[in-house]
Amino acid sequence: MPWTRRHLLTIEELSLAEIEQIHTTASAFKQILGRSVKKVPALRGKTIVNLFLEPSTRTRMAFDMAAKRLSADVIAVEASSSSTTKGETLRDTAENIQALQADMIVIRHSAAGSPLYLSRLLDIPVINAGDGAHEHPTQGLLDTFTMKEHLGSLKGRKVVILGDILFSRVARSNIHALTKLGADVTLVGPSTLVPEWFTAMGVKVSYDLKSALADAEVVMLLRIQHERQASSHFPSIGEYTSMFGLNKTRAGWLNPKAIIMHPGPINRGVEIDSELADGEHSVILEQVTNGIAVRMAVLYLCAGGQPENVTPAA
Amino acid sequence: MPSLWIKNARIVDPAAKRDAVGDLFIVDGKIVASLSAAAKKRAKKIDARGLVACPGLVDIHVHFREPGQTHKETIATGSHCAAAGGFTTVVCMPNTSPPADNAGTIQYINDAIRRDAVVKVYPTGCITVGLKGQALAPIGSLKRAGVVAITDDGDCVQSNELMRRAIEYAKMFDLPVMDHCQDASMTQGAVMNEGVMSTRLGLRGWPNAAEDLIVARNVVLSEYTGAHIHLQHISSKFSIDVIRRGKSRGARITAEATPHHIALTDECLAGYDTNFKMNPPLRTESDRRAIIAGLRDGTLDCINTDHAPHTDYEKDKEFDYAPNGIIGLETSLAVTLDVLVRQNKFKLAHVIDLMTRKPAAILGLPAGTLAVGAAADICLFDPNEQWLYDAKAGFSKSSNSPWHGQTLTGRVKTTIVDGRVVFENGKISSR
Numbered sequence: 001m002p003w004t005r006r007h008l009l010t011i012e013e014l015s016l017a018e019i020e021q022i023h024t025t026a027s028a029f030k031q032i033l034g035r036s037v038k039k040v041p042a043l044r045g046k047t048i049v050n051l052f053l054e055p056s057t058r059t060r061m062a063f064d065m066a067a068k069r070l071s072a073d074v075i076a077v078e079a080s081s082s083s084t085t086k087g088e089t090l091r092d093t094a095e096n097i098q099a100l101q102a103d104m105i106v107i108r109h110s111a112a113g114s115p116l117y118l119s120r121l122l123d124i125p126v127i128n129a130g131d132g133a134h135e136h137p138t139q140g141l142l143d144t145f146t147m148k149e150h151l152g153s154l155k156g157r158k159v160v161i162l163g164d165i166l167f168s169r170v171a172r173s174n175i176h177a178l179t180k181l182g183a184d185v186t187l188v189g190p191s192t193l194v195p196e197w198f199t200a201m202g203v204k205v206s207y208d209l210k211s212a213l214a215d216a217e218v219v220m221l222l223r224i225q226h227e228r229q230a231s232s233h234f235p236s237i238g239e240y241t242s243m244f245g246l247n248k249t250r251a252g253w254l255n256p257k258a259i260i261m262h263p264g265p266i267n268r269g270v271e272i273d274s275e276l277a278d279g280e281h282s283v284i285l286e287q288v289t290n291g292i293a294v295r296m297a298v299l300y301l302c303a304g305g306q307p308e309n310v311t312p313a314a
Numbered sequence: 315m316p317s318l319w320i321k322n323a324r325i326v327d328p329a330a331k332r333d334a335v336g337d338l339f340i341v342d343g344k345i346v347a348s349l350s351a352a353a354k355k356r357a358k359k360i361d362a363r364g365l366v367a368c369p370g371l372v373d374i375h376v377h378f379r380e381p382g383q384t385h386k387e388t389i390a391t392g393s394h395c396a397a398a399g400g401f402t403t404v405v406c407m408p409n410t411s412p413p414a415d416n417a418g419t420i421q422y423i424n425d426a427i428r429r430d431a432v433v434k435v436y437p438t439g440c441i442t443v444g445l446k447g448q449a450l451a452p453i454g455s456l457k458r459a460g461v462v463a464i465t466d467d468g469d470c471v472q473s474n475e476l477m478r479r480a481i482e483y484a485k486m487f488d489l490p491v492m493d494h495c496q497d498a499s500m501t502q503g504a505v506m507n508e509g510v511m512s513t514r515l516g517l518r519g520w521p522n523a524a525e526d527l528i529v530a531r532n533v534v535l536s537e538y539t540g541a542h543i544h545l546q547h548i549s550s551k552f553s554i555d556v557i558r559r560g561k562s563r564g565a566r567i568t569a570e571a572t573p574h575h576i577a578l579t580d581e582c583l584a585g586y587d588t589n590f591k592m593n594p595p596l597r598t599e600s601d602r603r604a605i606i607a608g609l610r611d612g613t614l615d616c617i618n619t620d621h622a623p624h625t626d627y628e629k630d631k632e633f634d635y636a637p638n639g640i641i642g643l644e645t646s647l648a649v650t651l652d653v654l655v656r657q658n659k660f661k662l663a664h665v666i667d668l669m670t671r672k673p674a675a676i677l678g679l680p681a682g683t684l685a686v687g688a689a690a691d692i693c694l695f696d697p698n699e700q701w702l703y704d705a706k707a708g709f710s711k712s713s714n715s716p717w718h719g720q721t722l723t724g725r726v727k728t729t730i731v732d733g734r735v736v737f738e739n740g741k742i743s744s745r
Binding site (some may be wrong): 012029089091109110111112113114116117131132134135166169172195197198200201276 | 503509510512513514515516585586592630631632633634635
């Protein structure tokens with residue numbers, strides 16, 4: 001089945017087959033990344049604009065790296081330097097970027113739905129690099145890619161997402177990806193940050209850490225975004241850590257082979273003990289590396305490439 | 315002014331319990347029982363076969379944006395929308411720029427109404443100075459300047475003490491207080507109904523509890539003081555239960571519903587279309603059904619649009635940043651007929667009552683009947699005509715409508731104010 005999608009806006013709209021296509025393509029690119037010459041000419045002559053209207057380090061660097069590995073030219077626009085600070089609307093900013101003959105826009109924005117909005121305005125592909133608390137599709141794709149590398153098929157596998165789910169776009173993208181891939185997903189955290197409404201997305205919700213972690217094969221920790229909750233959603237960081245932080249005892253409840261994931265940035269000693277972050281079960285840095293391959297796959301496919309044309313040989 | 319003879323209309327006048335095919339006669343701007351044979355010869359005749367003739371529609375909740383936001387709407391263009399939608403009496407909200415919190419601004423608005431309006435437009439004044447919820451506006455002076463109610467619509471008086479004093483004070487002038495029921499502390503940054511959809515879309519939720527709390531507060535305060543509070547645009551199922559109980563206890567509470575809250579739900583937000591963003595937000599199917607049930611049993615008294623124009627460029631933004639509100643005057647009748655009559659089997663006369671006599675009665679406005687001697691404010695519509703609604707071709711300065719591009723059923727053909735045709739064949743008659 002050929003790849004036909006021009007934009008990557010959400011995982012919710014992807015079919016299982018499309019997720020698998022991205023993963024297959026990412027695998028091929030990952031092999032290329034292992035070579036001494038890590039560059040392919042797939043997007044030579046194309047210009048990708050990274051429009052990051054909200055701060056980001058990891059995602060912006062990974063998109064930058066991915067585009068350069070594909071030989072694209074990359075221009076970064078950040079909120080502080082963009083005309084949005086002078087009152088320009090997102091529409092005008094984006095239309096200007098298109099008029100400057102960019103071939104693709106990667107957008108990070110604090111307002112949910114803005115990549116969809118841009119995709120309706122522009123003729124060039126729009127890639128969502130995180131929109132508010134809505135979705136972060138490349139993160140969901142790289143997380144499930146990493147899980148599959150360790151576990152094989154995710155069908156029936158118990159995955160726990162622990163932390164601030166309410167404000168997390170990473171959680172939502174992972175929920176969509178994991179449920180499509182057949183995983184058994186449980187969300188855990190303080191009740192104020194894990195509303196029951198999430199069950200409508202095909203996952204379980206629990207406030208009991210012990211039973212939720214029991215036999216889980218994956219635990220994904222999310223950062224407590226304390227600044228967003230204005231101290232109304234839970235009493236303190238200290239109480240959070242005492243109730244929900246992942247420590248050695250609690251990690252012992254997991255399946256012995258379980259992997260520990262985190263999309264970063266991690267807060268050591270808050271949501272995760274420092275030694276667990278660096279321990280043998282942690283795949284946190286693998287996630288970062290896989291983020292390049294997955295984003296190469298996404299940029300390549302949305303620019304019109306086909307999965308079967310990526311050959312790791314040569 | 316020539317006499318008018320409207321022939322063979324289905325005359326629906328709930329105030330007079332009349333629903334029969336017949337003729338209407340108008341002399342000197344008033345409804346009369348009959349015309350002499352000679353007068354009939356001279357009268358302007360309107361063939362209304364197949365049309366419904368009802369009292370001109372009444373909407374006690376519109377935003378005409380004048381003064382200060384005339385890029386969105388003016389009293390002239392707003393009144394044109396009203397006429398095109400079959401409305402002959404409308405009440406405009408005071409959240410203008412500056413807010414209508416003093417007699418001078420009301421005088422300015424009344425001057426614009428006399429100069430520009432093609433239908434009857436009544437102003438309201440603010441409850442508090444600058445809509446800030448801190449100090450009472452000069453309510454007595456506002457009354458003397460001609461307001462028909464006071465409201466901080468768009469905002470809600472958060473202090474229970476101030477609200478209590480406001481209604482107690484306004485009662486002295488027999489002035490209803492209209493409240494936009496929203497606990498602000500629970501809705502910081504909220505842009506849509508809180509629930510499954512907001513969770514899925516990652517948008518900040520506006521819980522119905524924030525409306526329910528203020529509705530309950532208002533029922534309590536109304537009963538405590540004996541003052542009349544009108545609850546604007548009720549959107550939540552729980553609120554309707556509270557109102558029902560309050561009314562059964564005898565509280566002087568009235569309440570309204572909007573066409574959008576009976577027609578649409580938060581499922582409509584899946585595409586982040588800002589023409590579905592309003593305050594209070596679209597809620598769930600269960601709320602929508604409860605609002606319809608509330609209209610059926612009289613818990614909710616009337617239908618009002620909350621006509622809230624915003625320009626294309628203001629609405630054309632990220633969902634979080636777009637302003638709240640939609641226009642509604644030109645689509646209200648068609649949408650309401652569709653939801654209440656066709657889908658929910660309300661009698662036509664019941665729906666007309668909800669859009670004429672009942673809203674007029676809430677504020678004591680002289681409107682809503684075709685009785686002999688009444689002002690000849692009349693709406694003639696074809697209940698079955700299908701038409702394509704193009705919001706950009708409408709009479710508003712704005713086009714922020716969720717019904718843009720849709721085929722609607724039920725179309726206003728002629729609107730008459732004080733015996734004068736103000737809208738006919740899709741056009742506003744020049745003043």
